[in-house]
Amino acid sequence: MKTKSMRWHVRGARLLRASCLAVGLCVVATDAGARPGGGSGFKGGSRSSSGSSGSRSSSGSRSSSGSRSTPNKGSTPGTSTPSVEVFSYCCQNAVVRTDVARVWQPGTLGPFGAGPPRPAELRVAESSDMAVGATFVFILGFVFIGAPVVLIGGVVFLVRRRRGSGWTTVSNAAAHGAGAGAPAQPPGQVRRSLAMIRTWDPDFSVALFDDFAYALYAEAHTARGAGTLDRFAPYLSPSARATLAGLGQRPVSAVIVGAMRYTAFDPSAAGGAGVRLTVEFESCYTEATGPGQAQSYYAFETWQFVRHRSARSRPPDRVRVFACPSCGAPLDRVVGSTCGYCNQVVDQGAFDWTVESVTVQERSARPPILTGTTEEEGTSLATVYDPGVQAGLAALQQRDPALGQEALFARINLMFQTMQTAWSSLAWESARPYLSDNLFQTNAYWITAYRAQGLRNVTQNARIVRLEVVRVESDRWFDALTVRLHATGLDFTLRDADGAVVGGNRGKERPYTEYWTLVRGATRTGPAQGAPACPNCGAPMNITMAALCQHCGVKVNSGEFDWVLSRIEQDEVYGG
Amino acid sequence: MSDAEWLSDKARSKVRDGIVALEATSGAEVVATVCARSGHYRHADYLVGALFALLALLFYLFYPEPLFDDVAVVLVVASFAVGAVLCASVSAVRRLFLSRKLMNEEVRKAARAKFVEQGIGRTTGRTGILVYVSLFERRVEVVPDIGIPVQQLGKRWEDAVALLDTSAKKGVEAFLAALAATGPMLTEAVPRAADDVNELPDDVVQA
Numbered sequence: 001m002k003t004k005s006m007r008w009h010v011r012g013a014r015l016l017r018a019s020c021l022a023v024g025l026c027v028v029a030t031d032a033g034a035r036p037g038g039g040s041g042f043k044g045g046s047r048s049s050s051g052s053s054g055s056r057s058s059s060g061s062r063s064s065s066g067s068r069s070t071p072n073k074g075s076t077p078g079t080s081t082p083s084v085e086v087f088s089y090c091c092q093n094a095v096v097r098t099d100v101a102r103v104w105q106p107g108t109l110g111p112f113g114a115g116p117p118r119p120a121e122l123r124v125a126e127s128s129d130m131a132v133g134a135t136f137v138f139i140l141g142f143v144f145i146g147a148p149v150v151l152i153g154g155v156v157f158l159v160r161r162r163r164g165s166g167w168t169t170v171s172n173a174a175a176h177g178a179g180a181g182a183p184a185q186p187p188g189q190v191r192r193s194l195a196m197i198r199t200w201d202p203d204f205s206v207a208l209f210d211d212f213a214y215a216l217y218a219e220a221h222t223a224r225g226a227g228t229l230d231r232f233a234p235y236l237s238p239s240a241r242a243t244l245a246g247l248g249q250r251p252v253s254a255v256i257v258g259a260m261r262y263t264a265f266d267p268s269a270a271g272g273a274g275v276r277l278t279v280e281f282e283s284c285y286t287e288a289t290g291p292g293q294a295q296s297y298y299a300f301e302t303w304q305f306v307r308h309r310s311a312r313s314r315p316p317d318r319v320r321v322f323a324c325p326s327c328g329a330p331l332d333r334v335v336g337s338t339c340g341y342c343n344q345v346v347d348q349g350a351f352d353w354t355v356e357s358v359t360v361q362e363r364s365a366r367p368p369i370l371t372g373t374t375e376e377e378g379t380s381l382a383t384v385y386d387p388g389v390q391a392g393l394a395a396l397q398q399r400d401p402a403l404g405q406e407a408l409f410a411r412i413n414l415m416f417q418t419m420q421t422a423w424s425s426l427a428w429e430s431a432r433p434y435l436s437d438n439l440f441q442t443n444a445y446w447i448t449a450y451r452a453q454g455l456r457n458v459t460q461n462a463r464i465v466r467l468e469v470v471r472v473e474s475d476r477w478f479d480a481l482t483v484r485l486h487a488t489g490l491d492f493t494l495r496d497a498d499g500a501v502v503g504g505n506r507g508k509e510r511p512y513t514e515y516w517t518l519v520r521g522a523t524r525t526g527p528a529q530g531a532p533a534c535p536n537c538g539a540p541m542n543i544t545m546a547a548l549c550q551h552c553g554v555k556v557n558s559g560e561f562d563w564v565l566s567r568i569e570q571d572e573v574y575g576g
Numbered sequence: 577m578s579d580a581e582w583l584s585d586k587a588r589s590k591v592r593d594g595i596v597a598l599e600a601t602s603g604a605e606v607v608a609t610v611c612a613r614s615g616h617y618r619h620a621d622y623l624v625g626a627l628f629a630l631l632a633l634l635f636y637l638f639y640p641e642p643l644f645d646d647v648a649v650v651l652v653v654a655s656f657a658v659g660a661v662l663c664a665s666v667s668a669v670r671r672l673f674l675s676r677k678l679m680n681e682e683v684r685k686a687a688r689a690k691f692v693e694q695g696i697g698r699t700t701g702r703t704g705i706l707v708y709v710s711l712f713e714r715r716v717e718v719v720p721d722i723g724i725p726v727q728q729l730g731k732r733w734e735d736a737v738a739l740l741d742t743s744a745k746k747g748v749e750a751f752l753a754a755l756a757a758t759g760p761m762l763t764e765a766v767p768r769a770a771d772d773v774n775e776l777p778d779d780v781v782q783a
Contacts, residue, residue: 131641131642131643131644132644134639134641134642134643135643135644135647138635138643138647138651139647139651142651142654142655142658145658146654146655146657146658149658149661149662149665150657150658150661152665153661153662153664153665156664156665156666157664157665160612163579163580163583163612164583164612165611165612165613166583166609166610166611166612166711167583167588167609167610168607168608168609168610168690168694169591169592169595169606169607169608169609282700298701300700300701361700361773362603362700362701362769362772362773363769364603364701364766364767364769365767371727
């Protein structure tokens, strides 16, 4: 009968052995077996031969290598002669130190002094048969429990693999394809390719085409509401007019283009005689539904513009004038497809852009969503540089040596700060001197929407962190410069009634980046103006509703006199 | 809830039909995605394996009769393997060793990742909705795009989402019923336009 203390002694020894074995899984055990006396661990040195050092056990100390059924605790000092064991140890260089190999017997001094006493006092040797039995049962139990578990695990794995990891009702390819309204070509690429129009039309300007398309869109919808679409026959094909007329004839007002994207450009349309440009519009407009009643609509439309290669672009002062594209006579003089004044067929795109088709992708009666928080996207995206930015910048500076980067950035900062103040205070008019008409109108819509819903989007402590010039483009009329603006600031939406925050975060700044395109008249030179003054006469900025300086009467946001902001594109959609 | 039921062709067909019916009256673009699990949770397997190994070690230490030392390591390692395999094979066991919070977080992350991967945010009206079913976690995560006026729908929407979430434990039929229940409010919030284009096709594909 073993005493309690003896049991704990044995348990301690087992735990030590198990720990050593666990360590041995990771680290090659080299010393345990070489321990003199073979004391507590691996019953002598010879057993450590299992792998790490072949030389260690080569002494054949345990000639009875099969005698693993006689572990220490199974040995019986006193009743049987202790086996003689030769101990050796390895140096770090794994060379057997034969000089220190000794023959050791219990009770004698070993080469390293007296060895630990053999655990003869434990008197466990008589249970060797029991050990075999217990171990056998243990292993058998494992075989009966563990093996089925592993087997079942394998089957489950195979079944799961066969079933697959899941399914979805839409394929990624479909989502990223044309079905999701994704552009066939990146917008930036399409914009760049428009430059080739200048090879046969030196007057072509993307900035001016922007103005033209915005204006035509607004005029077409207004005419649709008034039932006068036929007047626009030189600019709208019968098919386009039919589509627009199908939207209904109700007075349309407040047409605001929220976004305009170039999605495809075909420079060899109509057998190479013309060009075709596909443009997407996202817009909002209001229709009168009855006396004193109105309904706002959100619309998403795709327009296809065509033009002959022989056509020439209009000068900036006539880009928003819709008249006979051949002679400039009022549209009233156009009968059918022929101008009564110049007798030219004017609805085939021979003289100006004509809308070949209109596709209404979406039209829904819903107000804009102004509350909630939208996660900022694209801030961490790499900056998209135009390959020709350095050359374009050098050419611009050669033409205008006085154009200084510091002054330019100061003007951008002035625009930025003025816009933040104007936006937050819903006094958008104060930003007008720095924004093109289109950009001003687009954002004015949102200001109106915020007012209508009793909300206010506040940008606090907004500041520019960094500016990068990414693109420089010049045409006959304008120089266009695109910068990536890195900014940060608090951005939250307040409800005017009670001051509650209904969107954004009032306590955490929100870093973001945008691509800003600024334009200035191509003939204008000199440093940009970083102070709020008329770019023509230098008088304090005081403008009329039409953005005319009250002192000198020039239109300060035309870009003719200084850089004005023409386009803002979000980083996640900017394509270069 | 049986995973096999969810992954069967019958279930796929039923869910697709449910979505088609829902989109017939609403401008929302609903996408259902079913995933076996949202995280790998390997740490739970290792935990169970470690517990088994510990049990084996305790047995070795405290068993009153002597045992072979030689088999100790094998037993401990084998115990670890058996425990890990058992946990990996039996979802119920694995769930026992995972916190609900962790599983919810994994499902949320996976659902948002799918939302982006599948281009659901690229619809023109931003009216996509991802209904993400994670079988192991028995969760349904709904990710609406910004064109769905969730705040306007308020409590009704929250209840509908909660019902969908609960349905994950009950099976495909309950899920379909919960999905259909969102129809009226989606029709009200995002009515289907006459010229509505189904931008996210309702084909069933392997995830």
